[in-house]
Amino acid sequence: MFLSVGVRFEANVEALNMVETAGNYSKHRRVPYLVEEDGRLKTVYVPALSGESLAHAYQEHLVREAIGLSLPVCDDCRRNEFYKSMNKVHLQKKVDPIPDNPRDIELAIVKSCVVEDIGGFLYAEKPPVRRSSAFQVSYALPVKSVALFATSEPQLHARHAQMDASSKKGNASEQMIYYVETGTALYSFTFNLDLDAIGVSAITSEPILDENEIKARREAALRALFRMLSSAQFGAKLSRFFPVGGITEAAVVVTEHPFVVTSPIYDDYIARTERRLKVLEDLGENYLFTVATGEKVPEEALKEAMDYLREQGAF
Numbered sequence: 001m002f003l004s005v006g007v008r009f010e011a012n013v014e015a016l017n018m019v020e021t022a023g024n025y026s027k028h029r030r031v032p033y034l035v036e037e038d039g040r041l042k043t044v045y046v047p048a049l050s051g052e053s054l055a056h057a058y059q060e061h062l063v064r065e066a067i068g069l070s071l072p073v074c075d076d077c078r079r080n081e082f083y084k085s086m087n088k089v090h091l092q093k094k095v096d097p098i099p100d101n102p103r104d105i106e107l108a109i110v111k112s113c114v115v116e117d118i119g120g121f122l123y124a125e126k127p128p129v130r131r132s133s134a135f136q137v138s139y140a141l142p143v144k145s146v147a148l149f150a151t152s153e154p155q156l157h158a159r160h161a162q163m164d165a166s167s168k169k170g171n172a173s174e175q176m177i178y179y180v181e182t183g184t185a186l187y188s189f190t191f192n193l194d195l196d197a198i199g200v201s202a203i204t205s206e207p208i209l210d211e212n213e214i215k216a217r218r219e220a221a222l223r224a225l226f227r228m229l230s231s232a233q234f235g236a237k238l239s240r241f242f243p244v245g246g247i248t249e250a251a252v253v254v255t256e257h258p259f260v261v262t263s264p265i266y267d268d269y270i271a272r273t274e275r276r277l278k279v280l281e282d283l284g285e286n287y288l289f290t291v292a293t294g295e296k297v298p299e300e301a302l303k304e305a306m307d308y309l310r311e312q313g314a315f
Contacts, residue, residue, distance in 0.1 A: 001314045003193040003222070003305060004253045006264035006273070007229065007298075008143060010245030012184045013155075016235025017049040024178040028152045031139065035147045047152045047183030049140035049235060054189065056082065057234030058135065059119050061224040066114040069220050071213075074113040084121035085109050091123060102129045106201060107208050118198055118221050134197040135221070140189040144265045150185035182241065186248070188264035193221060195314055215315040222309065226302045250292040252305045253277065256285050 017029040031048045034041055060080050066073050074094060076083045085091045091098055095108035106129050110117045120133035142150035159176045198221065199214035200207050207214065228234055229247065251261050251270050259280065262272040270291055277289055288308040292301040309315060 001195045001309060001312060002255050002258045003195065003225075003309070004255075004259060004261045005191045005225070005229075005302075006188065006251040006261040006269055007191065007247060008186060008188045008249040008264050009140075009232075009247045010186050011243035012245050013182045013241065014184070014235070014243035015180055015182050015237040015241040016243065017053045018181075018236055024176070025154065026178070026180045028181040028183045030152060031141070033141060033147055035144060037148070044148065046142050046147055046150045047185055048142075049187065049189070051137045051139050051189075053236070054137045054140065054191075054234055055119070055133075055135070056080075058137065058191075058224055058228050059115055061227045061231075061233070062115055062118060062220060065220040065223040065227065066217075069216055069223075071114045071216055071220055072112055073115060077113055077115040082115065082119065084116055084119070085113075085123050086121070087123070088125055091125075100127070102127045103201065103203055105129045106131060106203060110199070110201075110208060114217050114220060117217060129203075131202040132197075134194045136190075136192040138190045138263075140187040141265055142185040143188050143267070145267050146186050150183070152181050152183045154179040154181045180237070180241070190261060190263060191225065192258075192260055193225065194258065195221070195309070218309075219315040222306050222315070226299070226306070229302065230299050247292070247298045250298040250301055252288075252290050252292075252301045254288040254305050254308055255280065256287070259287070 015028065018026050019029045020027050029048050029050060030045045032043050033046045035044055059082055063073055063077055063080065076090060083090050085094065088098060091109070094112040099105050099108065105123060109121060118134045120131045123129040157178055157180060159178070161174055195218050198217050199209035232246065249264070251264065251273055253259060253261050253273065262269040262276065266272065274289060277287055280287060288305060290301045290304045292298040
């Protein structure tokens, strides 16, 4: 089974993805973006959130859900440090001595950590072992029709420190001015989850865990996505720049084989996704398509998808 979710969310005055600091100025991530104006294409630079940022947040939620379901999570991932068994130092924490066979290495890692099973890893030693992530996430980019209204603007802040004559050194100031570049946009992104890849070897394409363990891990993966979207706990600087806004729309598709919703950067993404699914229906494939617009909230759409997957025996 394959889950694909298209999300639109409004974020005003956010600092969810910063890229560098130059002196006292922190810059928001910006990317080149194609838009159409007066019948012609042009490139503009818009605020964005990287897929890495969203993926990191998802895996943090996955850690919590996996632990809540008494599933194995390695020590590094429990600390939200996703090194992913990248070398012998990290792999030896899971299996010692390290096997010579790539299949045995993969099995040892997958058995010991849900996050590396679902999020993938690259063991860059001899023999190298690579496992692709079971989930995919795009950059969060402004919706096409309003991309020209997306903006990033620096906000002035000041830190203060009281210093008496004995503690003050040279020309040190009691006030430090700094700027944080904030973004405002109607963002959209796509999240995909291949449930059939969980607990299955990337080398042999055969299950390497028992059925009950695989189902429990699928449930953790779905719960993590639900929690990430419901809580809006993703991105940086949430403690003082929590975005003003929230999810405005979501489209959720569950299919038997990989199928990705039309990108929510387009205004007609829901209608286009529905038309594409009709073709699958004509080919005899079953699916669930639900959207959260108007009165329906995203949590209801996600729960509907989870209930459908449970009925289909996915978990």
